Amino acid sequence: MDLLSDHLIRARATGAVFARTVAEPPWGLRLGPSIHLSLHTVVRGRGYLWFDRPADAVELVPGDVTLVRGGPIHHIGHEPGAECLEPAEFRARHGRAGPEDSPRATVFLCGAYQFSGDVGSGVLEALPPVTTLSSTIDDPVREVITLLSRELLRTEPAQQIMLDRLLDLLLVLAIRSDLRDSAAAPRWYRASSDPRLGAALQAVHENPAHPWTVPELAAISGLSRAAFARVFREALGQAPMQYLTEWRMTLARDHLRGDDLTLTQVADAVGYGSPFAFAAAFRRHHGDPPGTWRQRERAAAQARLLTTHADS
Template identity: 45%
Template structure:
C-alpha cells in the first residue's frame, strides 16, 4: 500500500493550471490567499514572495511555491514593484508572439482541490508558504518542471490537459521534498523510514477493517507489545490505537459523503461490529452522530 498515493486519492487531490504569465520587469502579481492550496512555479526569471509582516523571500528559476489559504501575498520582480490582482493579469491571454518576445519572467499558477478530512490533514502539514527550491529538486522533479516549462511555451492542442496532469505530478514531488525538509511532516510520512512501523501502517491503510488489536499490530511489526507501542507513538506522534481510530473515521467520512451505503455497511467496512458501535465511536470523535453528519452535508 502506497500511503501517499492513497491519501492523495482519498483527498481527491487534483490540480488545474489557471495562468501562464509572461512578465516584463517591473512586474507584480497579487493573490488574496483564499484558495486552499495554490502552486506557483517560476519557470523563468527571478522574483520575491512578499507578505505583510514577513521578510521578502527571494525566488530563483524553477522554484516551486505552495501557498495555503490565509494571508494575502504578492509575487513580484522586486520588492516595491507595482502589483495587479491575478484576475486582472489573467485577462490578457498569452499569444505565440508573447512567448517569442523578450521577457524577464514566465510564471505559472495553478490551484489544487483537496476534500474531506484527509485533504485537511494534508493542508495542515504545510505552512502558509512552502518553497521547494529548484536547486534542491531531485532529478525527476527537475525533469517534470522542464516538461512544464516546455508545455507552457507550446501551442499544440491538449495543452491544458498536459499542464494540469504535470501540475499533479509536481504536487507529489513537492510534498515529498517539503516533508523531507521539515519536522512538521505527517506522522505516517515520518514513519516510512522505520521499516517495522511502515509495515504496520501500510497494512492498516490497506485494510483498516481487520481486527487490529495492539497485540496484532505488534506481531505485524515483529516487535514486542511494549516496544511497538513506544516506537509507534514516538515515530508517528500518536498512539497506535488513536491512529487507527482516526484512520477509520476518515474512511467513514469518505463513505458517508460519497456513497449511499447504510450505516451498518459503513460500520463493517471500517472495522466496527455493528452500526451502534460505529455510531458511538463516530460521536465520540466528531461530537455528532454519523446520520446527522451525513444529513448536514446535504443541506
C-alpha cells in the first residue's frame, strides 16, 4: 500500500452527497465550516464559488471538480455575490428537479467529506484552500462525473454505496493531481516517490508496531546506515526514529479518540512493549498520560456535538 492510500484509509473519510441540483437563477448555497472537505462540480451551465469576497470568486465550469478545504464559510451561486441560503432552505426551494432543458438552468453536484483524527487532518492540511481539477475529453474525471450524475437521476438499491464510491474516486483523483503538481506537497508524499526512501517509509506505515531500527530500514532501502540517515533527514527534516515516533503518536491519538481499545491494546498497536512504556512516551510528547488525554478529548468532542445540535 502506498503512503497516500494509507493516509486516506486511516483518515476514515466518509462521503455524503448533498444533491444533484437543477436550478435556474437566482440561486445560491451557503456551506458552513463544519464540513471538512467539500466537492463541487457543474454538469451543465455555470456557477461561481467564493469565500468572503465575491470579487475573488472562482468560476465553476462543466468537467471541472473543485475541492474546498474546511474552515471558512464558502458560497456557490449563479453569480458572484448571489443571495445564498442554508442547505435545508436551499433543498426546500431547489430540491425538486427543475426544467433541465432550460437554457438558463445550472445542473451541479455537491458532496461533503468528514475526516477523522490527526491522520485526516494531515491529509487536509496538505491541500490548498481551493483545488480545481480540470478534465479533458478522455479524462477519468469526466467519466466519474457522468456516472455520478446518472446515478443521482434515479433511486436504486445500494445507491448510497455507489455514491460514496464514486465520490471516493473523485476525491482520490483530485488529491492525487494536486499533490503531484504542488511544490507544497507534504514531505512524506514527496519522499514516498524517492527510490532511496519509498520502501522504508512504506514498511513503517504498513507495520508501525514493528521494533524498527535504522540499520533495518537502511537495509530495506539498500543503503548504508549513515547514507540512509542522511538522505532521510534531508528529505523529511527529521531523523528516522523521530519520524517513526511521531507517526506512532499520531496513530495513538487517533486510537484514543475514536476506538474502544484499552491502553494495553493501543500500546501493542503502535509498537510499545507495555502500557507503561507507551504511557511514558505519550506523556513526553503531550504532557499528560494517555488516559487523561483520552478523557479530555472525548469530553471536548461531546461538547462540540452538543453545541452543533443546539445550533441546528
